[in-house]
Amino acid sequence: MDFLQQLGIQDTNSGAYNGQWLEASGPVLKSKSPATGQVIASIRQATQAEYEVCAQSAHDAFLRWREVPAPQRGEIVRRMGNAMREHKDALGRLISLEMGKILQEGWGEVQEAIDIADFAVGQSRMLYGLSMHSERPGHAMREQWHPLGVVGCVTAFNFPMAVWAWNSMLAFVCGDAMLWKPSSQTPLCAIALTNVCRPVLEAEGFGALASLVVGSGREVGQRLLEDGRVPLVSFTGSTSVGRGVASTVAGRFGRTILELGGNNAVILMPDADLDLAIPAIVFGAVGTAGQRCTSTRRVLVHSSIADDVETRLVAAYGQVRIGDPSDESTLCGPLIDDSAVEAMMGALDKVRSSGGEIVYGGERVALEGGHYVKPAIVKAQNSWDVVQEETFAPILYLITCDDVNDALAKHNGVPQGLSSSMFTLNMRDAERFLSAAGSDCGIANVNIGTSGAEIGGAFGGEKETGGGRESGSDAWKAYMRRQTNTINWSEDLPLAQGIQFG
16 A cells, blocks of 8 residues: 555564664564454564663653753644645545544544644743742742653554644643553554654654654553653553553652543433534544544433434434445444454443343444444433443433433433533523533533544543543643742842741
8 A cells, every 4th residue: 555655664563763763572563454354564562671762762852852942842843743744645544544434534633633733833932931929028939831751652542643643742842752652453553653753853863752662551551651751641541441550650659641431421402403413413423433532422312302313313323334444435434343342242232131222223244354333322321330331332322311400410420521512502501511510521512512622622531531631722731840930139038928037
C-alpha cells in the first residue's frame, strides 16, 4: 500500500525511538487489521533496556528544551502541525486500516491532531501567570509557570493518534518532553505519526522530545509508571486499569491525567427536536463501532415519546451499512478484536437474563476475517448491573423516565461521569441540566450528542472517569509546575502576618 510507504512503515519496524530508531530487542508484535484479520506489518518491541535509553534521552532533551523560549517552541509545533497536514490522507487511511475506523473518522482524528497543534501554537504566547499585591511594604508577588519534565503518555487503541497529539502538542509548548507508550493493538499508528513529526524535531536537535516505546505493559508500561524521571503520566484506558495507574504514580508523588470509562447518556425531553436527536444518537452509539469513551450508551427518553423514539431509531439503524472501513459508504466498521465481540455478546446475555428486550441487532456479522457486529438497541432498566458497566461496543440502552427529575437521577446514577446530553427546547430544563444540580459529567451538551468534542474546551470527566483534563481551555497547566515568587525591593525585612522576631 502506497500510504504505508509514505509513512515509513516497513514489513518489520522498530518499536523504540529516542531521536533515532533503535534496534529493539523484544519479541515481535504483529499488527493485524480488525477488518480482515490480515497482518499489516511486524514490530520488534522495546524491552526495559530500550526503555531506559529512551527515557534518559527524553529527560536529557527536556533539560535543553525547557530553556528554549516558549514562542520558539510554538514555532516548532507549528511545523509539526503542517507535517501532519501534508500526511493527513495517509495517516487517516492507516487509522482505518489498523484500528478499523471508517475513513471519515480516520481523517477526522488526524484533523483533530492538526487542530490541537494550531491551538498549542497560540498557547505558546499565553502561558500566563499572575501579579499579586503583597501585604508587606516594598514587596512584589507574582505567580509563574515552568516546564514540568518528561510526560509519559499511555494511549488506547480507539484514538491511536489524536490523544498523543492532545498531550504532546501542549506539552511541547510548555517545555516538556514526551515518552509515548501506545496500545499494542495500534503500534503502526504510533510509529507512523512519529515518522511524520520527528524530522521537524530532529532538524532542531530535539528528536528525543518525541520518544516512543512500543512494548507490553509488564515490560515497559509498569516501568514508566514507576519512573521518577516522569513527573506526569497521561493514561487513557479502562477504569479498572486506571485505578492501578493512579495508585502506582501517586505512590511516588507523581501526577496523573486519567481519561477512563464513560457511560454517556442522552436525555430526550417531551419537546425534543427528534430530527436533531436521532442522527446525534445514531452517530454517538454507532460511530467507531461504539468504541469511543464518549459513545452514547444510554437514551433516557420521556415515556410520552418513547415509542416514537424507538421506531425512529430502529429505522435509522436499518440504514447503517456495516463493512470494510476503507469503503467510504461504510458507516460502521469492525470491533478491534474478537475479545471485544465476546464482551458485547456477554453483555447482551446479561441483558436477556435481566429481562431486557433486544429490539434491534446484537448479532455477529459474518464478513471474512473481520470482527463485525450489528449494533444493538435494547430496552433496559438503568439500575441493572450490565447498564451500570461500560461495554466498549455498540449497545444502546433505551430507558424511560417520567420527568426531568427522574431523568437527571437516572443520568447521574452510574459510576462514570464523562459526557452527557439533553435535547429540549425548554430553557428551564436546559439550564437546569447545565447547572450544579444537573449533569455530573465533565462534558454536558444541549441539543447535540455526547460524541465529537471540539479541542477548544477541556476534555475529561468526573467520578470513575478519573478527573483528568486534556486539550483546550487551561488544560495546559497540567503540563507545568506553578511557582510563587516574592521580591523584596525595600531596605527592610518585614515578615508576613506582622510577626516580630528578634
